[in-house]
Amino acid sequence: MARRDWLAGDGCSSSVCIFSLTVVHLIDFVIPEGLTTIACAVIVFFLTSGFPEEAKWLSDDEKAFVRARLAEDIGDSQLDVQPTWRDVFGVLKDFKFILCGLAYFGLLVPGYGYAYFSPAIIRSLGYSPVMTQLYSVPPWLVSFTLGMIAATASDYYKRKYIFILPLLLISVVGIIILLNVHDSVHVRYGALFLSVMGGYSALPIVLCWFSVNREWKSKVSSDSII
Numbered sequence: 001m002a003r004r005d006w007l008a009g010d011g012c013s014s015s016v017c018i019f020s021l022t023v024v025h026l027i028d029f030v031i032p033e034g035l036t037t038i039a040c041a042v043i044v045f046f047l048t049s050g051f052p053e054e055a056k057w058l059s060d061d062e063k064a065f066v067r068a069r070l071a072e073d074i075g076d077s078q079l080d081v082q083p084t085w086r087d088v089f090g091v092l093k094d095f096k097f098i099l100c101g102l103a104y105f106g107l108l109v110p111g112y113g114y115a116y117f118s119p120a121i122i123r124s125l126g127y128s129p130v131m132t133q134l135y136s137v138p139p140w141l142v143s144f145t146l147g148m149i150a151a152t153a154s155d156y157y158k159r160k161y162i163f164i165l166p167l168l169l170i171s172v173v174g175i176i177i178l179l180n181v182h183d184s185v186h187v188r189y190g191a192l193f194l195s196v197m198g199g200y201s202a203l204p205i206v207l208c209w210f211s212v213n214r215e216w217k218s219k220v221s222s223d224s225i226i
Contacts, residue, residue: 100210107203110171114139114196121192125185135189139196147201160209164202171198 049055052066091097114121118139123132146167154163174194181187 096210100206103206104203104210107199107206110175110195111199111203114192118192122189125188139193140200142193143197143200146197147204150201151204154205160205164205164209167198167202167205169198171195171202174198 052058052063052070055063055066058066118136119132122135123129127135150163150167154160171194174191174196177191178188178195181191
């Protein structure tokens with residue numbers, strides 16, 4: 001569920017933002033969107049709960065049910081445990097944290113690279129400025145759809161790597177095509193779909209895989225901070 005929630009929030013914001021840039025002026029959209037995001041963040045901070053025991057909107061039976069599900073999934077919630085700075089720096093000694101960090105950055109860098117430079121990349125294919133903005137939308141929408149399918153299947157089968165590896169291969173194929181094909185606009189544009197679909201869909205699975213499998217609250221909090 002965490003993978004779908006993460007992907008839904010991030011994917012919707014990315015897709016809506018890019019689509020909106022095709023129909024309104026940048027400054028007219030970014031300022032209202034930013035103010036709305038800040039306002040929603042303040043409201044959500046006071047409405048959401050970190051643990052079932054703190055959720056005022058759940059009945060006692062519902063809290064007991066959620067606690068039982070969490071205990072079965074990750075063990076004791078450790079509500080009373082407060083992470084310390086020693087815990088934060090202690091995770092740096094864990095080789096699994098280092099490996100996950102490398103995996104995360106390996107997906108994050110190309111993902112944000114495309115997010116920020118996709119207009120320039122598509123413009124280099126010969127499209128006009130207006131068509132460049134329009135053609136920036138489909139790769140994100142397709143990758144969001146594939147990501148939701150992969151996240152849902154990963155949750156259902158309770159397996160991660162069997163979905164991560166194929167998605168990464170899809171991204172690698174797209175990058176290889178971009179590096180080697182220079183005489184076909186349609187092929188290069190199609191390769192953008194592959195490169196974005198693979199990396200963007202695998203990112204939430206990799207990130208949430210690590211967080212939900214940490215055995216201690218202090219480690220989960222420290223991992224997230226770093």
